Amino acid sequence: MNDNPKRPSGKSRVALVKCADYDLAVLKTAIASALDKLGGIKSFLAKGRKVLLKPNLMMPKPAGFPANTHSQFIRAVIELFRAAGAEVTVGESAAGSQAGVTFTKASLKASGLEEICRETGASLVNFDLGAAALLPVNNSYVQRIPVARPVLDADLVVSLPKLKTHTFANIITGAVKNMYGTIPGQIKADFHRLAPRPSEFYTVVRDLYAIVRPGLTIFDAVDAMEGNGPSAGNLVSTGFIIASADGVAADAVASELIGVPAEKVMTTRLCAEAGLGKGRLEDIEVLGEDLRKSVVQNFKLPATAVVNPSLYKIIRSLTRSEPRVDDTACTRCKTCVNTCPVKAMSMSITEDRVVIDRAICIRCFCCSEVCPQQAIHPKRRLFVGNVLSKLILSRW
Ligand code: SF4
Ligand code: SF4
Known part of the structure; x- marks a missing residue:
């Protein structure tokens, strides 16, 4: 986890790089280019070689389902970190269950990630089945949050969110919300019951993020989900990769990329107010493409979006x-x-x-x-x- 995602100037740096499709070579070039703008992949391994990748595999669907981080994207990141000398582990806890069995195992298989990890030499962890630590938080609704142990043991946590909309008042779900999948099993749903309003629930997400803050975020924004995400929306081609040591700043750039002012996204606002990252464009240095010229036109927002x-x-x-x-x-x-x-x-x-x-x-x-x-x-x-x-x- 990263202690200081900001530059000495006080601004957070976010790389915005074009990426046309999910061809592995194209992905690796684009991701490497984004990381080079942030100091190079090796600069992220300064604390050690144990790297934990946290993709967003929300449900058991084949690669390309627009609610999930694309499996080729995950493969590209694995291969880049392995080539840089890292020991890579991929971990996830998916949403939902059936007959008491969570969807994580099925999601890891259906997405092809099991096979990708076998082929690339990365370890794969189902957070629902492994050890967890129960950590105290200073939150009005929840006193302790369980976190998958491998996340806490890693030298570097890399969040790999998917760019997509979210109907539960947050408009988009990105780097901050992706870390909610470090909570094993169905207790994730229980926190919705304990903190039912969005303004309550997202304080829990914020306080979890403070514990598991990734040292690097790389957004799969090559394709995105628009409309009624995070699962019932539609696939749209957006053509970008967004990377930053500051996940809050990465979320800010991601929302602006689809025409949503960063401060309208509750997780961005709450985390910025708590000093967990930069949530305003004036505090962010965008490297690579010109953000204003890159805004995706006519991106459809969820039916629940309320912005004034x-x-x-x-x-x-x-x-x-x-x-x-x-x-x-x-x-x-x-x-x-x-x-x-x-x-x-x-x-x-x-x-x-x-x-x-x-x-x-x-x-x-x-x-x-x-x-x-x-x-x-x-x-x-x-x-x-x-x-x-x-x-x-x-x-x-
Ligand atoms: S609404 Fe969806 S999840 Fe619910 S029973 Fe029907 S298919 Fe299953
Ligand atoms: S509380 Fe309402 S919105 Fe939430 S899962 Fe139940 S029926 Fe769906």
Whole structure:
């Protein structure tokens, strides 16, 4: 973990490099170029050779599924660090479970990562099955957070987030939120119950990030997920790699790249306020491509995005979204029912469909996140909310 991700000038450096596709050679060249702008890959190994890569494999899908860090991208990073003399371990704890079994093992297999690690000589760790340390945090909702031991034992933690939208009020999910997958197993969902509002839950994410802050973040923004992410959105080609020793600054650049002001992203704002990184563009030096000229046009935001802070409370009540199940796409697998942290979902035997108790639902969208069919979408409760939201978004 990195103690000082900032430059002496006080600015954090973020490399923004073009990368057209997932061809391995193209990826390696682009990632190496991004790291060279930050001082070179060897500069990140100053503390030791044990490197832990934390990708974002949200669900068991083949390489290319836009909610997951692309497997070729992970391979490229493994090969670059192995060539630089590092001992590389890849670790993950995916979201969701079925019949008490988490999706991590299936995600590592379906993505091809098991095979990639075998071929490249990297170690692979399923965080759900290994040791964890229970660490105290000074947080109003949670007193202790379990963290996978390999994350704490590494000399360098590298976060490999996917650029994607997030319906649970954060607009995007990136380097900071990716570290939530260092919590083993389904306790991840329990924290949604203990801190149900976004403004509460993201303080837990922030305080975890303070413990497991990566020394390096490399964003897979070659393709991204737009719309109703982090799982029910659509694939869009964005064509970039973003890298930084400051994950908060990397998130700031990632959000600006898709047209979202950095301070609108709650994790960026909370972490910057806590001194965990730089969250404002004026405090960030972007190296490589010109960020303003690189902004991806017409990138679709989640239906839950609400952005005007001064009118936030009124707007929120009008634009509030709830999860809706598309019965025609649903396969009745019950993954959502098993994952819902407040047990608001059940299988109606008489109707043969998933039903949601609206009085209990805390709108965390964990169900949408884990649904393998992308059958759960946010839907605004009020027509006026839809119109208002479109008006606000059109003014960005
Ligand atoms: S909505 Fe999705 S997760 Fe829930 S039962 Fe249907 S297919 Fe499974
Ligand atoms: S129904 Fe979905 S959005 Fe509502 S609390 Fe359960 S998992 Fe969260």
